[in-house]
Amino acid sequence: MNGVHDLGGMHGFPDLGYEPDEPTFHHEWERRCFALNFAADSLGRWNLDMWRHAVERMDPVEYLTTSYYEHWLHAMETLLVEHGLLSPEELHARLAGDRAPATPSPGQPAALSAAQVEAALSHGEPAARDVERPVRFRPGDRVHTANLHPEGHTRLPRYARAKQGIVRDDRGVHLFPDRRAAGEHDAAERLYNVEFSARELWGNAAPPRDTVRLDLWESYLESA
Amino acid sequence: MATDDYRHAAPSLTDPELRVRALQSLLTEKGLVDPAALDAIIDVFETRVGPHNGARVVARAWSDAAFRQRLLRDATAAIAELGFEGSQGEHMTVVENTPEVHNMVVCTLCSCYPWPTLGLPPVWYKSPSYRSRAVADPRGVLAEFGVRLPEEVEVRVWDSSAEMRYLVLPRRPPGTEGMSEEALAALVTRDAMIGVAPARTPDAE
Numbered sequence: 388m389n390g391v392h393d394l395g396g397m398h399g400f401p402d403l404g405y406e407p408d409e410p411t412f413h414h415e416w417e418r419r420c421f422a423l424n425f426a427a428d429s430l431g432r433w434n435l436d437m438w439r440h441a442v443e444r445m446d447p448v449e450y451l452t453t454s455y456y457e458h459w460l461h462a463m464e465t466l467l468v469e470h471g472l473l474s475p476e477e478l479h480a481r482l483a484g485d486r487a488p489a490t491p492s493p494g495q496p497a498a499l500s501a502a503q504v505e506a507a508l509s510h511g512e513p514a515a516r517d518v519e520r521p522v523r524f525r526p527g528d529r530v531h532t533a534n535l536h537p538e539g540h541t542r543l544p545r546y547a548r549a550k551q552g553i554v555r556d557d558r559g560v561h562l563f564p565d566r567r568a569a570g571e572h573d574a575a576e577r578l579y580n581v582e583f584s585a586r587e588l589w590g591n592a593a594p595p596r597d598t599v600r601l602d603l604w605e606s607y608l609e610s611a
Numbered sequence: 612m613a614t615d616d617y618r619h620a621a622p623s624l625t626d627p628e629l630r631v632r633a634l635q636s637l638l639t640e641k642g643l644v645d646p647a648a649l650d651a652i653i654d655v656f657e658t659r660v661g662p663h664n665g666a667r668v669v670a671r672a673w674s675d676a677a678f679r680q681r682l683l684r685d686a687t688a689a690i691a692e693l694g695f696e697g698s699q700g701e702h703m704t705v706v707e708n709t710p711e712v713h714n715m716v717v718c719t720l721c722s723c724y725p726w727p728t729l730g731l732p733p734v735w736y737k738s739p740s741y742r743s744r745a746v747a748d749p750r751g752v753l754a755e756f757g758v759r760l761p762e763e764v765e766v767r768v769w770d771s772s773a774e775m776r777y778l779v780l781p782r783r784p785p786g787t788e789g790m791s792e793e794a795l796a797a798l799v800t801r802d803a804m805i806g807v808a809p810a811r812t813p814d815a816e
Contacts, residue, residue, distance in 0.1 A: 395719035395770065397743040403735045403755060411657050411731055416628040419635055421656065421731075422649040430643060439721055455722070455737050457627050464634065472643060473634075481633040491642040501647035508655055511698040514774035542772045544719055546746065558702075561773060578773055585766075589747055596765040599746050602773035 388440075388538050389545060391447035396546040396589070417456040424463050429499040429507060432470040434572055436564040440540035441465045514562045516575040524579055528554045529611040532581075532603065540568030543607045547599075550587055551611050555600065556580035563604050576604040656731055662801035664695045665728035665778055669804065670795035672705075673783045683707060686778070690728060700727035700776055706769060707780040708806075713764055714779045715753070715806035717745035718771040725776035729801055736805065746770055756807045779806040786813050 394400075412418040428438065441462035442450075450458065467473040477489055499507065524530060534549040535541060542564050558578040566574035581603050585593035638644035668690055672679040682689040686703035690696065703725060706714040718724065719742045724732040735741055744752050749766045753759070760766060769777045781803040787795060790813070802808035 392720060394739050394742040396747040397739070400738070400740040400743050403740045403752070404738055405735045405755075406733070409733055411661075413734075414628070416631040418653055418657075419631045419649065420627070422652040423631065423635055423638065423644065425652050426644045426648055427638070442721065451739065454627075455734065460627055460630055460634075464630070467634075467638075473637060473641075477637060478633065481637055482629060489637050489640040495641070495643065498643055498645040499648045500645050501651045504648050504651040504655070507698075508652075509697040511696070511701040513701040515702065542720060544770070544772065546719075547770075558773070558775060561702075564773075578775075580775070594750065594762055594766065596762065597749065597767070598765060599768045599770060601770050602775050604773075 661730035
């Protein structure tokens with residue numbers, strides 16, 4: 388979606404806010420929020436692309452004026468409610484101070500146990516898929532990115548749409564976020580690493596030799 | 612839609628601490644979350660992963676030419692030789708700085724970052740400032756880190772738009788001949804492996 392999260396090339400945010408020796412988490416709630424997200428994701432009701440899209444669906448002003456882990460909190464609350472694991476009423480009530488305990492629902496997924504954490508983190512979630520797909524582009528091919536403006540999730544940033552580039556590498560077949568975020572958990576396409584000159588992206592004031600590389604799925608690309 | 616009703620009717624959402632406590636208690640009571648698992652997750656990310664891992668990869672690449680070749684050919688497998696693998700490091704690519712090319716890594720769309728080798732990203736990497744500027748004005752960002760490169764050097768910015776995760780192999784500093792891997796690793800900073808700074812020189816310590 389053409390959301391405010393798609394920040395590449397925007398002006399107006401000069402201050403990096405570099406903090407030397409910053410801690411991993413600045414507040415206890417951030418630590419808890421990070422861990423809760425991981426545990427909630429492991430319930431298997433949504434995939435990573437749906438999670439990222441939930442962040443993108445935040446109100447744009449809230450997105451820019453809240454801290455990073457507040458984005459994580461928003462995504463988790465949104466997905467828990469949308470996938471029926473928590474009701475808005477339960478959450479309201481608890482926030483309002485209602486201490487009546489909640490109870491498990493029949494058919495709900497099992498919690499990730501402490502014993503499962505190590506294996507889950509070591510294995511991760513590989514995105515590569517060992518499936519046969521024709522190879523449409525080869526390294527050295529000139530390509531043109533599509534002028535896509537989906538309302539749903541995409542990983543083709545606005546700054547790289549309708550631009551000419553050169554394929555530099557074939558990454559193999561990977562899970563495809565645009566369709567996964569819509570619920571097609573196994574959607575996959577061939578992924579390519581594509582080089583764009585800085586001048587192609589930003590105009591002739593850009594340094595002549597600089598480049599930007601993006602990993603782009605086949606349906607984002609046309610032959611040039 | 613249910614989530615819209617929830618957003619408009621909820622009590623003030625300005626306190627994330629209250630919201631996190633409410634979620635944790637609800638999810639625990641419902642048996643959807645095990646608090647012991649939360650502690651295990653936090654432990655991994657606060658103590659086990661971090662830039663010290665990536666620094667060891669870089670130090671080995673500087674010290675062992677065969678390892679460096681394996682790292683550049685199949686970074687995921689080479690990094691796994693040192694025991695670093697898994698979540699947000701499933702598909703690694705190491706990009707080598709040379710006299711001709713300086714690499715820099717960003718995720719303009721969110722905050723993608725190679726967790727097993729670098730840990731969780733710093734706030735500045737996830738900021739609108741870095742995300743907006745790294746692709747469009749990398750030399751301006753580098754200048755803030757004290758790095759100025761001639762125009763003949765290609766500044767190559769890798770935007771992490773898929774699950775490939777990038778680690779910069781910085782140039783080995785002068786005056787480090789004969790140093791042990793452990794001593795070399797101490798010169799390799801997180802910022803060098805993101806590509807916004809050079810590795811430290813021995814006399815800088």
